[in-house]
Amino acid sequence: MTQAVIAIHGGAGTITRAAMDANREREYIAALEHVLLAGQRVLAEGGSALDAVTEAVRLLEDCPLFNAGKGAVLTHAGTYELDAAVMDGATLNAGAVACVKRLRNPVLAARAVLERSEHVLFAAEGAEAFAEAQGLELVTPDYYFTQARQEQWERARASAGMALLDHDAAALAAMAKKEEPIDPDRKFGTVGAVACDANGNLAAATSTGGVTNKQVGRVGDTPVVGAGCYADDVAAVSATGTGEMFIRTVAAHDVAAQIRYAGLSLEESARRVVMEKLPAIGGRGGLIAVDRDGNVTLPFNTEGMYRGVARVGEPVSVLIYG
Amino acid sequence: MTQAVIAIHGGAGTITRAAMDANREREYIAALEHVLLAGQRVLAEGGSALDAVTEAVRLLEDCPLFNAGKGAVLTHAGTYELDAAVMDGATLNAGAVACVKRLRNPVLAARAVLERSEHVLFAAEGAEAFAEAQGLELVTPDYYFTQARQEQWERARASAGMALLDHDAAALAAMAKKEEPIDPDRKFGTVGAVACDANGNLAAATSTGGVTNKQVGRVGDTPVVGAGCYADDVAAVSATGTGEMFIRTVAAHDVAAQIRYAGLSLEESARRVVMEKLPAIGGRGGLIAVDRDGNVTLPFNTEGMYRGVARVGEPVSVLIYG
Numbered sequence: 194m195t196q197a198v199i200a201i202h203g204g205a206g207t208i209t210r211a212a213m214d215a216n217r218e219r220e221y222i223a224a225l226e227h228v229l230l231a232g233q234r235v236l237a238e239g240g241s242a243l244d245a246v247t248e249a250v251r252l253l254e255d256c257p258l259f260n261a262g263k264g265a266v267l268t269h270a271g272t273y274e275l276d277a278a279v280m281d282g283a284t285l286n287a288g289a290v291a292c293v294k295r296l297r298n299p300v301l302a303a304r305a306v307l308e309r310s311e312h313v314l315f316a317a318e319g320a321e322a323f324a325e326a327q328g329l330e331l332v333t334p335d336y337y338f339t340q341a342r343q344e345q346w347e348r349a350r351a352s353a354g355m356a357l358l359d360h361d362a363a364a365l366a367a368m369a370k371k372e373e374p375i376d377p378d379r380k381f382g383t384v385g386a387v388a389c390d391a392n393g394n395l396a397a398a399t400s401t402g403g404v405t406n407k408q409v410g411r412v413g414d415t416p417v418v419g420a421g422c423y424a425d426d427v428a429a430v431s432a433t434g435t436g437e438m439f440i441r442t443v444a445a446h447d448v449a450a451q452i453r454y455a456g457l458s459l460e461e462s463a464r465r466v467v468m469e470k471l472p473a474i475g476g477r478g479g480l481i482a483v484d485r486d487g488n489v490t491l492p493f494n495t496e497g498m499y500r501g502v503a504r505v506g507e508p509v510s511v512l513i514y515g
Numbered sequence: 516m517t518q519a520v521i522a523i524h525g526g527a528g529t530i531t532r533a534a535m536d537a538n539r540e541r542e543y544i545a546a547l548e549h550v551l552l553a554g555q556r557v558l559a560e561g562g563s564a565l566d567a568v569t570e571a572v573r574l575l576e577d578c579p580l581f582n583a584g585k586g587a588v589l590t591h592a593g594t595y596e597l598d599a600a601v602m603d604g605a606t607l608n609a610g611a612v613a614c615v616k617r618l619r620n621p622v623l624a625a626r627a628v629l630e631r632s633e634h635v636l637f638a639a640e641g642a643e644a645f646a647e648a649q650g651l652e653l654v655t656p657d658y659y660f661t662q663a664r665q666e667q668w669e670r671a672r673a674s675a676g677m678a679l680l681d682h683d684a685a686a687l688a689a690m691a692k693k694e695e696p697i698d699p700d701r702k703f704g705t706v707g708a709v710a711c712d713a714n715g716n717l718a719a720a721t722s723t724g725g726v727t728n729k730q731v732g733r734v735g736d737t738p739v740v741g742a743g744c745y746a747d748d749v750a751a752v753s754a755t756g757t758g759e760m761f762i763r764t765v766a767a768h769d770v771a772a773q774i775r776y777a778g779l780s781l782e783e784s785a786r787r788v789v790m791e792k793l794p795a796i797g798g799r800g801g802l803i804a805v806d807r808d809g810n811v812t813l814p815f816n817t818e819g820m821y822r823g824v825a826r827v828g829e830p831v832s833v834l835i836y837g
Contacts, residue, residue: 280763284796285763285764285796286763287762287763291613291638291734292638292639292641310730311759312729312730312733312734312735312759313758313759313762313763314733314734314735314739314762315730315732315733315734316613316614316638316639316732316734317614317638317639317640317732318639318731318732319596319614319730319731319732319733320732322731322732323730323732407634408632408634408637408641408645409640409641409644410637410638410639410640410641410642410644410645411634411636411637411641412613412634412636412637412638413634413636417636417739417740417741418739418742418762418763418765419739419741419742419762419765419768420740420741423765436635437633437634437635440609440635440636440740440741441602441607441608441609441635441740442607443740443741443745443765443768446741446765446768446769446772447768447772450768450769450772450773450776451772451776453776454772454773454775454776454777455776455777474606474607
């Protein structure tokens with residue numbers, strides 16, 4: 194029997210002590226602890242890694258502090274488009290939804306795809322139709338609304354919005370000169386969980402509202418199996434950051450591949466992806482990963498990442514800064 | 516200078532000499548040769564691998580014999596939903612579109628995403644809006660129509676359609692007992708190209724109409740970087756087959772990862788993915804791959820795969836059967 198463990202993240206970015214007030218910090222810590230305790234409980238009761246990560250991400254989606262489900266960021270058009278994925282390392286079964294606008298819990302739709310569809314990935318209205326047929330809860334866009342995300346969006350539009358709208362070459366060139374057209378703090382949010390259960394089975398789940406002011410239809414790494422979410426019998430990985438670079442490096446699968454083929458440890462494999470491969474193409478963010486021995490690593494190349502670990506039978510651990 | 520080479524595929528499945536009449540066979544061979552000659556010309560004139568694979572897949576999309584662009588299969592709803600991706604191994608730049616319904620050439624939209632967007636993947640209407648803003652050609656659904664695909668769809672609906680519509684547990688259980696609810700011949704179509712140019716740079720492109728009678732919104736491996744399309748500086752890969760299994764095994768990236776980390780040859784790496792890893796989870800199909808030395812491999816675990824190779828300065832080679 195392995196000592197079961199769950200790790201979670203709530204996004205990475207320029208999260209610094211200086212920019213965080215004490216009340217806000219307490220809110221985040223309490224929210225992360227609440228989610229970890231729930232995931233830990235699933236594992237303690239003999240639940241599977243797959244059940245633990247699904248439950249943790251469902252709770253993170255329901256928490257307005259994080260950019261997934263309630264509290265999701267807005268697209269350039271002022272709409273919400275959510276992505277989620279879940280993968281079971283024991284079977285390589287996976288489910289994902291992209292660009293959904295009416296689902297309360299995209300991760301539950303991803304789980305339903307995993308369990309009850311011959312397909313793995315559904316996009317847009319087709320994903321919603323599938324979820325609705327499965328009896329999952331639909332919401333109207335006001336469900337996702339939070340004042341904080343609305344204000345972020347308005348600031349993002351004011352600073353870079355029109356340039357992003359037109360994708361014109363001059364504007365993109367102008368943006369390229371600045372490292373970050375939008376405050377990175379507003380850009381990186383995504384939630385995720387990885388777990389190893391008592392049987393040594395692994396699972397990962399990831400969910401996001403994407404990046405503030407993103408183009409309508411943009412899909413990041415979250416629902417892309419192998420990029421923002423991946424689990425097999427050597428590692429389970431959930432990522433957060435500049436999704437495009439995680440797609441291009443197939444980041445989550447690369448963590449597992451380096452362990453399987455190059456014999457790296459979980460920690461060293463994840464470090465190379467986050468500290469070397471992603472920065473080489475301008476990728477910022479982090480990931481959480483667990484292996485079948487219950488080792489956990491949570492590297493990030495940003496100032497901070499909301500994160501935590503809970504081993505069954507031990508106190509939970511929550512961290513924010515680097 | 517490397518001897519530049521391009522390889523293409525037009526889908527894999529139960530393609531047997533017995534089921535193929537002589538005229539049909541000649542049509543396929545002529546079409547594949549035409550595409551290979553065009554790709555070879557791009558490379559011979561000093562064009563990049565990226566340009567060669569884009570042009571080859573554009574031509575395959577325009578050819579009604581193959582399941583991409585004109586000649587795409589129909590969804591359960593009788594609509595067309597196309598996916599495409601392209602990746603430049605030299606830079607890890609990638610572009611992809613999923614679930615598009617109005618683009619004549621999805622691969623050109625993917626290429627535009629690669630070149631002119633900060634994003635990598637666009638889905639549905641957002642992808643079409645992006646492509647339209649880039650001046651790409653829009654079509655109405657009748658453009659994609661071919662009598663052959665319409666008839667396939669009608670047969671598929673008659674044999675399994677209602678079951679797939681409802682995704683109800685009983686119907687899925689009944690289907691699970693049969694290995695193939697729909698004739699596999701009708702299920703596997705996708706086109707793709709991989710190339711190594713004179714500078715040793717690699718690229719891959721893949722495009723598809725998906726699987727006949729698929730659920731609306733289903734996205735297969737084609738636009739998923741790492742699954743149906745991938746290129747880096749060790750290998751470029753384009754896949755075709757039961758897309759869900761290619762997503763779950765992150766098949767295209769796994770070919771490159773085994774070369775990079777385990778030191779396998781291109782041929783052996785691709786063989787393990789197609790002949791061992793995919794069959795282990797019920798995956799059927801094949802892939803084409805090229806490495807930076809210009810080695811090419813085209814393995815498949817089905818009866819046949821439309822495929823061909825063209826090295827600059829040599830006659831083109833086209834094959835259909837196993």
